[in-house]
Amino acid sequence: MKFGYTILYVQDVPRTVAFYEAAFGLAPRFVHESGDFGEMETGATALAFSSLALITQLGKNPRPAVAGAPCCEIAFTTPDVAAAVERAVQAGAALVQAPEPMPWGQTVAYVNDCNGFLVELCTPMGAEHAPSCSRWPARWRAGRRPRAGARAQARASGGIRG
Structure with missing residues (x-):
């Protein structure tokens, strides 16, 4: 199996595609003539946008798994986070x-896109970015990189800011 798409549901697909092109430098891969679906060129896994009208027509009702919880976060890696933030803003x-x-x-860094989705802009994560840190739990300092969920849990508990 291969991960193919992340689809964000938005009011205005063409506006969102134009925003992602201007803010993050992504090229449109495909935009349907109806304006109800579009994809950005992001490599092997597509970032796509579907209109709320289309998804409703298809009989689906996208909503957060837990009321009031954020629906998602997407992240782009870049060697120059400050420049990426400036461009996005x-x-x-x-x-x-x-x-x-x-x-x-x-x-x-974090920004909200034109629809309010949270977008993380960060440097790539690799072996060179895994220094020992006394604030990490011992199992993390032992050389194992924390899972994304573990990082989020640590952030929520105040163990890691960010």
């Missing part, structure tokens, strides 16, 4: 968190 993104070095070695 100039294109209309709302700054959520300015670039900040994280204990696990990445620089991370």
Whole structure:
């Protein structure tokens, strides 16, 4: 099996495609003539947008798994997070968190896109970005990189900011 798409449900697909092109430098891969579906060129896995009208026509009702919970976060890696944030904000993104070095070695920033989705802009994560950190639990300091869920749990408990 291969992971093929992440689809975000939005009011206005053409506006969203134009925003992602301006804010993050992504090229449109495909936009249906109806304006109800579009994909961005992001490599092997597509970032796609579907209109809420289309998904409703198809009899689906997308909503968060838990009421009031965020529906998702997408992330783009870049060697220059500050420049990526500046470009995104100039294109209309709302700054959520300015670039900040994280204990696990990445620089991370957050913006909200034109639809309010949370977008993480961060440096790539690799072996060179995994220094020992006394704030990490012992199993993480032993050289095992934390799972994304474990990082999120640590953030929520106040163990890791970001």
